[in-house]
Amino acid sequence: GNSVTQMEGPVTLSEEAFLTINCTYTATGYPSLFWYVQYPGEGLQLLLKATKADDKGSNKGFEATYRKETTSFHLEKGSVQVSDSAVYFCALQNTGFQKLVFGTGTRLLVSP
Amino acid sequence: DGGITQSPKYLFRKEGQNVTLSCEQNLNHDAMYWYRQDPGQGLRLIYYSQIVNDFQKGDIAEGYSVSREKKESFPLTVTSAQKNPTAFYLCASRWIPTDNSPLHFGNGTRLTVT
Numbered sequence: 301g302n303s304v305t306q307m308e309g310p311v312t313l314s315e316e317a318f319l320t321i322n323c324t325y326t327a328t329g330y331p332s333l334f335w336y337v338q339y340p341g342e343g344l345q346l347l348l349k350a351t352k353a354d355d356k357g358s359n360k361g362f363e364a365t366y367r368k369e370t371t372s373f374h375l376e377k378g379s380v381q382v383s384d385s386a387v388y389f390c391a392l393q394n395t396g397f398q399k400l401v402f403g404t405g406t407r408l409l410v411s412p
Numbered sequence: 413d414g415g416i417t418q419s420p421k422y423l424f425r426k427e428g429q430n431v432t433l434s435c436e437q438n439l440n441h442d443a444m445y446w447y448r449q450d451p452g453q454g455l456r457l458i459y460y461s462q463i464v465n466d467f468q469k470g471d472i473a474e475g476y477s478v479s480r481e482k483k484e485s486f487p488l489t490v491t492s493a494q495k496n497p498t499a500f501y502l503c504a505s506r507w508i509p510t511d512n513s514p515l516h517f518g519n520g521t522r523l524t525v526t
Contacts, residue, residue: 332512343416343502343517344455351512389454393512399470400515404454 302327304390306403313380313410321375321406323364323390331392333357333366333373334400338387347375347388385410414439418503418518425497425525433488433521435503442508444486445515448472449500458501461486462508490523497525 307322325333332351336344348357353368362377373390390403416437425431437444446458457470461480475494480486486505490497500522504515 334514336515341519343418343504343519344515345517346514349512349514399457399460402455404452 302331302392302394302401304392304401304403306388306390306406309387309405309407311406311408313408315382315410315412316379317410319375319377319380319384319408321388321390321408323373323375323403325371325373325390325392327371327392327394329394331394333364334391334393335362335364335373335375336389336391336402338389338405340386344389380408380410382410382412384408416503416505416516416518418501418521420521421519423521423523425523427525428492429525430489430491431497431523431525433490433501433503433523435486435488435518436484437486437503437505437516437518438484439505439507439516440483441505441516442483443506444480445504445506446470446476446478446486446488447502447504449502449520455502458488490525497523499523 303326334349335347337347338344348359350357350366356365364375387405387407389405391400419434443462445460447455456472459478461467477489502520503518506513
């Protein structure tokens with residue numbers, strides 16, 4: 301079946317540090333991949349997406365590249381800010397299926 | 413502004429009572445979803461609906477019921493049969509025509525049952 305595995309959190313960083321949150325997936329076919337972000341007390345917001353191999357999604361300084369050979373979609377940011385503190389979810393959507401499959405989420409804490 | 417409205421933000425109920433969570437969207441989206449979020453478990457799909465008057469069970473539908481009488485509305489009832497109802501509930505919607513269209517989420521309802 302389809303599944304997503306994310307690194308356990310929390311990830312604790314100082315402001316301006318480099319961020320990587322690992323995400324690997326298992327899926328048949330050619331899924332689309334997503335990163336969602338959840339700020340405290342809110343719902344999820346789409347951060348970025350990639351729909352085919354080697355695509356790079358980017359938004360607000362965050363990037364992730366769809367790597368089919370390693371079945372990965374790691375989230376990166378060159379310089380994090382305190383305002384980036386949130387929970388980040390990796391998700392996949394397989395063609396023809398209506399359900400998104402989410403990872404368990406990774407909490408990021410950025411201190412000044 | 414278009415979006416998804418969930419109400420109320422916080423809900424408290426006594427054990428044994430049914431409770432209905434509201435979800436309304438004005439995005440003209442065909443598909444709507446209910447997820448449950450528990451600490452350390454990510455999001456789990458309860459029910460989803462692709463079209464008015466039709467809905468399907470998700471991965472954890474037991475103890476829940478839904479209706480889809482209008483395109484804009486997808487209320488979720490947590491029944492007394494749900495063994496662990498205390499959780500954060502998220503409603504989402506999306507425009508169906510493309511398989512990879514993103515989900516839009518409401519801000520959630522935190523339900524506490526004592």
